[in-house]
Amino acid sequence: MRPPSVNDLALRIADVGLPHALLVIAARAAIAAGDPDSAADEAHRLRRSLLGPAINATGVLLHTNLGRAPLGLEPGDDGPVRFSNLEFDLTSGRRGSRTSHASLLLATLTGAEAALVVNNCAAAVTLVLAALARDRGVAVSRGELVEIGGGFRVPEVMEQSGARLVEVGTTNRTRAGDYRAAVERDDIALLLKVHPSNYRITGFTEEADVADLAKIGPPVVSDLGSGLLDERCPWLGARPEWLAGEPGARQTLAAGAALVTFSGDKLMGGPQAGIICGNADLVAACAAHPLMRAFRPGSLVLDALQSVALAYLRRDADAIPFWRMAKVPVDELAQRAETLGVGQSARTTALAGAGSLPGQEIPSAGIELDGDHAAALRAFDPPVIARVNEQTTVIDLRTVDPADDAVVAAAVNQALGQ
Structure with missing residues (x-):
């Protein structure tokens, strides 16, 4: 018996809801496997491989695999088509700068003279080094030669920028005098401090602070990584205990750093972006460098970043999903767990995630299920992503929007065969 034509089979599975071209791919795969009846299953698998919504029940607030900071954007807006003044000066009617909109707000939030936005923090550091230290030291x-996600290492980033790495101090103890000695014996363009946002060194340790380094001479660049804008957390009214010891961009600049770099999609709670804040002349040099063309972000990123920055200026933490989730009282989470009526309510511990605040736990609550039900929960539509500890499935409600509680309950009941 001859198999059906690819096009006929694709038309039969149109109810899956994919564009016809993708249904054709599914139909071809099913026919090639000798099982045309599996075309719908192939189409469903293809649909689930696309970028789409998921419920983060892991308790990791900034889950890198789930997109880090969630954005409060409304998909499927059926309103009128809108352009934006991305590179248009509304006053003069001439071409403007795409860096000016969010940059003004970020400079205001951090107390910087100027700010610049690129597409991620690695790009920010690379641009700073290339613009300000090419062919110089x-x-x-040595204790800050870190590796970030994906295997990118500070020495390799520096090599690609054209700057020359000059190691000072030791792995566990580095003093201001170590930097001063390097400046006296070498051509040093910058003093770079890298915040250990994804690791901790404890015990017999010492590090030079920004205020001491600022007295040596060359500009101090502090890569903060995690992106806490202000240690006082005025948008919350008080600094949470789990943020103890995390440096803020505003305070680092006030201490004497010429520039700070950090991510937009970590503790800032915005889209993936790299942010450079600090002295206007240094920021301008970065903006004028040819690499800026390669590193510049698109309008969607800048628009989302502007929305987040405006929320900070309004001190509206509820408008930033990361902070809205982070500040929910544990008792409120525990009450939601009881109301779900599935599994066993339990106190849990959440994490900031995305290489931020290593080892720092955030009190939380959720439900526990005996056994490993992670795969069954992922198979639900929309998928519910949980974690498994010693054959116990943990659904942490700190990272679940209350509007999704009913979905979580339905997913659990299906996973348990109820």
Whole structure:
């Protein structure tokens, strides 16, 4: 018996809701496997491989695999088509700068003279080094030669920028005098401090602070990574205990750093972006460098970043999903767990995630299920992503929007065969 034509089979599975071209791919795969009846299953698998919504029940607020900071954007807006003044000066009617909109707000939030936005923090550091230290030395503590996600290492980033790495101090102890000695014996363009946002060194340790480094001479660049804008957390009214010890961009600049770099999609709670804040002349040099063309973000990123920055200026933490989730009282989460009526309510511990605040736990609550039900929960539509500890499935409600509680309950009941 001859198999059906690819096009006929694709038309039969049109109710899956994919564009016809993708249904054709599914139909071809099913026919090639000798099982045309599996075309719908192939189409469903293809649909689930596309970018789409998921419920984060892991308790990791900034889950890198789930997109880090969630954005409060409304999909499927059926309103009128809108353009934007991305590179248009509304006053003069001439071409403007795409960096001016969010940059003004970020400079205001951090107390900087100027700010610049690129597409991620690695790009921010690379641009700073290329623009300000090419063919010259950059002094870095041996204890801060970190590797970030995806295998990118500070020495390799520095090499690609054209700057020359000058290691100072030791892995566990580096003093201001180590940087000063490097400046006296070498051509040092910058002193680079890298915040250990994804690891901790404890015990017999010492590091030079920004205020001491600022007295040595060359500009101090502090890569904060995690992106806490202000240690006082005025948008919350008080600093949470789990943020103890995390440096803020505003305070780091006030201490004497010429520039700070950080991510937009970590503790800032915005879209993926890299942010450079600090002295206007140094920011201008970065903006004028040819790499800026390659690193510049698109309008969607800048628009989302502007919305987040405006929320900070309004001190409206509820408008930023990361902070809205982070500040929910544990008792409120526990009450939601009881109301779900599935599994066993339990106190849990959440994490900031995305390489931020390593080892720092955030009190939380959720439900526990005996056994490993992670795969069954992922198979639900929309998928519910949980974590498994010693054959116990943990659904942490700190990272679940209350509007999704009913979905979580339905997913659990299906996973348990109820």
